[in-house]
Amino acid sequence: MIELKNIDVTFYQKKQQIEAVKNVSLTIEKEDVFGIVGYSGAGKSTLVRVINLLQRPTAGEVIIHNKNILGFSAKELRAQRKKIGMIFQHFNLMKERTIFANVDFSLKYSGLSKEQRKEKIERLLELVGLSEKKDAYPSQLSGGQKQRVAIARALANDPEILLCDEATSALDPKTTIQILDLLKKLNKELGLTIVLITHEMQVVKEICNKVAVMEDGQVIEENDIVSIFSQPKEALTKDFIRTATHIDQALETIIQHPSLTKLSGNEVLVEFSYVGEQTSEPLIAQLYSKYHVVTNILYGNVEILQQVPIGNLIVILSGEETQRDRALEFLKKQGVKIKFLKKNEPKESVIPLHMI
Template identity: 55%
Template structure:
């Protein structure tokens, strides 16, 4: 495997306001390969924004190493600073790392094209070339007809498109999206995420997607890390995290993103679930890939005499792989039930028993 384009190694970030110590990021290590859309998800205060600001040293780590494209930007181990780029060299490196934010950060007194042009002020290109580049970027984000307008004349989604065009002005290899869709309505959020995915696919742009919305991660990310209280709870491919979550917080995020939490809450109140009898369990089955092609329910009855009453079902596609979820009541002999659950595990089906004797 090639070296990661972003390697954060054992990153710590500590603040000491008014003598009080706040450990915002705690020993976090993340590798991002070129072309990844890497989602970092967590609630407010998890430390995700602080972490990604170390990528371009907008936030200097207290400890750890920041390595971009094989070059060490920063390294401090055991309190000793070994490497740290500064000044003009750092400014130059930052040009290859674009950033977009929740609140757009546009200059209200400048037009759309002037906002994008602002990112090229220090460029040595000729003015005509800069103008041509801005025209191309506005065309890329579908805002050519808004070039002479001011931010106050734009919708939230249009403002974010201007911010994306501006972030792309210096031909970055990395784009950091820090809660960039949080202030947008669901339809506009989908449009912005689709644009980020397009940029990733057509321009091989590596995207760091910082969000508290697992739905955004599910839509476009191929990898994800889940943060809480400054630490990474778990990380891996989006498919693995969605089908085999380990941390309770991750399970909570996924349930919300797939609407399973609502389904479980509603179905848990049904008569069928409330009045479970001996030999019955209420369970969630999650499966992916080849398992979606197997007649699992039929196999449970034919091989073990276990009857499955399907109360809810959903199939999605993550990273070109089908992922299915069922809420079922399984009924049958207790001994056969154990064997049936072992059979499901052998078929790479995750079983979460929500209610019943084995819960």
């Protein structure tokens, strides 16, 4: 549905050349919820504005429904932009207008009659859960409610694509989840294709089926959400994921309590990672029944991404070394990834977090 081919965006400021986006190619299928994640300055917001040509690329092609929109006339481009809604971090509502009037403003040139517009606005406000607020003003709404108005306004012209540029960054965690749930609903009920820009992998984890990771204007990694979380390749991707799964935070807490990691001669501190069916198998119990290896679980977490469970455990394994090795080999054969964090040897210590 959306193809970005070899996109470059170069700015010139004070005689300096800034390459905001460098040779980026992405394909976003119909009804994808596609996340683009990266830290500030990575180029992700510039890239998403290329999709509706609010930012024209210096080079490359922007293809929607097999048509390169860079060659569109002004009239064709206006018609194309009506099919692409956009919401932002700061809502951009008109404070002097009611909620009803804010949404109505998007229908100004729709050709609908006053009664048709009224019916449509009421339907949209009901869809986003704000029917009772139609006569209120933005100053009377919470941040989450303002974003719902912005979403209703973005849907006014029946778009096929919704671009979300840091749309939850100004919201508290509970409200963020509510807005993401609404976007999921719109994706399913309206068949919307959603492109979501964020610096938070937690947001990507909640809603996206595919994700691209950007750094310094380039896409450094791209995959479906399960593969990204279970088999990240790039250091930045791993950093994002470990933050989203809270495993680094858990490991740091464990490290700060030496009593938890004071190991005897037959113990090791290990991290297990596993995907899919392994999460429902009693593998840990089998370590004792088959190999007489005792497992002390210090931290455990299971995420459900696109209906696929992904788990992490930090454990102390206790048992004779040969039996431990056999137990770990058994786990490897079951598809469990194993990382040693600490052994009871004088020259070894806990691996620093930045090396994990």
